[in-house]
Amino acid sequence: MTGLVGRGVARVDGRAKVTGAARYAADNEVTGVLHGHLVLSTVARGEITEIDTSAALAQPGVVAVYTHRDMPRLTLPSFPFLKGFLPLQDARIHHNGQPVAYVVAETLEQAQEAANHVRVRYRAERPTAHLADALGEAFLPRPFRDRPNEFTRGDAAAALKAAEVRIEQDYTSPTMHHNPIEPHTSTAVWNGNSLTLYESAQGIIFTRGVVAKAFEGFGVRLEDVRIISPYLGGGFGAKGPTWPHTLINAAAARAIGRPVKVVLTRAQMFTMNGHRAEYRRSLRIGATRQGVLTAIVDTSTGQLTRTEESIFNTSDSTLNLYACPNVHVRQMGIRLDLPSSSYMRSPETTAHFGLETAMDELAHELGIDPVELRIRNLPATGNTGNHLQECYRMAAKAFGWARRDPRPRSMRDGNEYVGWGVATETHTYSVFPSSAGLTVGVDGRATLRAATQEIGTGTYTVITQVVADGLGMPIEHVTTLLGDTTYPPASLSAASATMASVIGPASHAAQSARDAVIALAVADPRSPLHGVPAQDVVAERGYLFPRGDRGRRDTYHGVMSRHGRPVEVTGSKQNTGGRSHGAVFVEVRFDPRLAALRVSRVVAAYDPGRVLNHRTAHGQVIGGVTWGIGFALMEHTVVDRNTARVVNPNLSTYLVPVCADTPSVESFFVDRPAEDSTALGARGFGETPGTGVPAAISNAIFHATGRRLRDVPFTQDKLL
């Protein structure tokens, strides 16, 4: 160990990214590549009655136009293909913006223009687009991925009835879209039955499985499919599942016999790759006058489709965060004529917003400090609760919470009201089976390979750090290669899973390789270490020496060059998922005459177990908080009530925060290794920051204005 782990090492891929040397999926120049462009439906429900492609086919450069009549028939894959149907296989329309034709041409511009010449006639039916228009149709969906949508602990109804104090409120949030900067893209290259995809994917192993399944009717096997995805320009969950454009594009490439590339437009990304579902939640909370929770009845309703009933915004924090003996959770759904929803950046935020706002309402009702109320309800056992308490202590101190006057509208600065709000940050993290291959070459340098991927969060950097540390090698001597399914299988980069899944195997591989090289050294008569017991040899900055005797040293380069062959090892290690917690404090400023609001300060503290890189961890906090501000104040996909069509499918009218909306964010970490994690004590952390921000903002708004907002986004009209 050379103390690399934990250090705020700068991005090892930073230079490649800022100089443009990093090759993103669509940057790959494949010889002879054709370009595809999707034609999407302009009705939300009904059937194609007529489709005329002759004018499109007559356009310059057009190679093929596929419709449901002549599209190759594919097999409908299961999870993580989230849609219950494959477009372009029949005439039925399930949502607005569904693919109805695929145009392939020599250039992108030719394909796009030809797409304007595909004539489609529909037998359209009136769609239902909003939850409010179908509230009577809510039902309890079947378990999704073995997780039931109803959970009972104790007798919540009776406890609620008997409660000394009750908070009973509804909380709502609209449809939202992931909107990574890099659009979804796929380039398909067939060689016989072997398929290579240059893909923008958060889970290349997942994608390989879906693609192989879709083409199994053609005799394509899992090992025939290779997915390459070394860099992502953001995913936020959108690129975890595999979406139809990948399969349609690959099918076209196969039928035409040439490589084809597809890049979705920004507008297409509002119907082609999932979203956060429109959501309503009714919370009934019971407590004692001392602020001890006695009952939670949590009934949520999320948007489903006509073709599937998957719930992604689960009420985990209701079940797990506070020690309440009587809980009844129901995650209901309503079928609408909309595209499939999916996992989107910290999916538990959707439900958590309501819980953490309700906790503030309870605190106000009881006259108990909201921090104190939460601490009173933390589970008594387990170190999770203890560390969350520490998060509250750290962040409250740095924020100056003790100076807060709890009365609404009590704090002013000039013409503005100042509001302070707080909420718990919490999210589940998953773990996916992972392995890592490590090669120490004859030059004494190491290369780690793993079929996980970098989604912009610092995966290359942290893995490189951990491997260099485990080997006892300078970080510059370690190269990490990710994003290729020919590497050892590794984690999906979603569900906060990457670090918790991959660090154990990477670290294990580094230790095995170090031991293997030491074994070579001590057995080599030409080495100064010849005959030293292997367990007495340590490695540091590329040198190998007996503990306490730096003078008698060999190097990785020396050992390996004499050995003449690389050392290759594979690392693997099991881990288990869990939760990461934190506390976030927010200050808002409110101009009462204009009803104008801004977030002026954010301070947060977290318990992610051991912090592997303080810089990337802080980066994750900045990102999470920024998205939390967007969730609270502006993000909103507008779906037309009459046509079920997205009205704002672009970054000009789908607002996300800009720098001027985002104050500087202060973050603190408990930074104590989690005993239950084999990832050097690190827990999954990615999705935790930001989960509490919408509620903290809502709570700060109440403090500033005396007004309780329960429906995001909190736009100016709601503050008038």
Place this chain on the structure above:
Amino acid sequence: MRNFGYTVARTPEDAVRIAAGTRNSTFVSGGTDLLNLMRDGAQAHDHLVDINRLDLAGIAVDRQALRIGALARMRHVAEHPLVRRESPVLSEALLASASPQVRNMAAIGGNLLQRTRCGYFRDAGSACNKRVPGSGCPAITGYNRGHAILGGSDHCIATHPSDLAVALTALDATVHLLGPDGARAVPIADFYLLPGSTPEREVALRPGELITRVDVPRTSLAAQSRYLKLRDRATFEFAVVSVAAALQMTGRTVRDARLAFGGIGTRPWRDTRAEAVLRGRPLTETTIAEAGRVLVRDAKPHNDNRFKVELVQRALARVLSELGGVR
């Protein structure tokens, strides 16, 4: 986007001649709006006449007016010392527009001709009377938070998005045009049209006419002016409501006032009746409130934009109080 022809014009006359001689052509300067419209399929042209080389980027001044060339970039006008001193509302409106990158590219003439941000107009898959006359207006029964409460018709309620146009409307600017039939000048009040039954006609440009210059009268009124823009995020966003105001006081009494508004009208919205309420009277909370009430007297709000009726009055009150020093 379909293929289009492209010609670089060398003189204004050259540009007008080329445009007249090509089918379905339009002029392009910064292209910050036009190219998006063409990419989205909201607008299609067979020929683009590039006017960036024309000698129209200057900002000149004489005794009567500030004369802003149509190709002056937003940034240059916003930062011009004379503009900042004599017409702060103009500088503030420009700096509240778009982003620094867009302001570096976008020209004054193009800014005045930018199209509405109405989502139905921008989406080729939706009906829209402005884009396809007679196809219907989904905004009236659909989502209309960003839409107009004044000046709408049964055919269209889209707002004009330009902040600059609101400021120029307050300052009584004149738009200078060159067309196949020669040059003419149009007061900005007549330049923007109400949608009526022809929402596809937004401005009083005749076919092939090019904006060459915008003249802003030099008045002492303009020196006491301000632009306030309220929006859903801090920068790079169009107005929910905006106010351009100029105020000339004699003691506590309003000698003259100019008021124009963005985000609430189907065109940059001037209200001379609200100005008349203030003229010759002391500037107080009462007179300010009365001007606000007059402004929204004929407002016709829709489902999602009712709040603008209240918000625009508050914005007006803020601007007038600050300009007039009312506590």
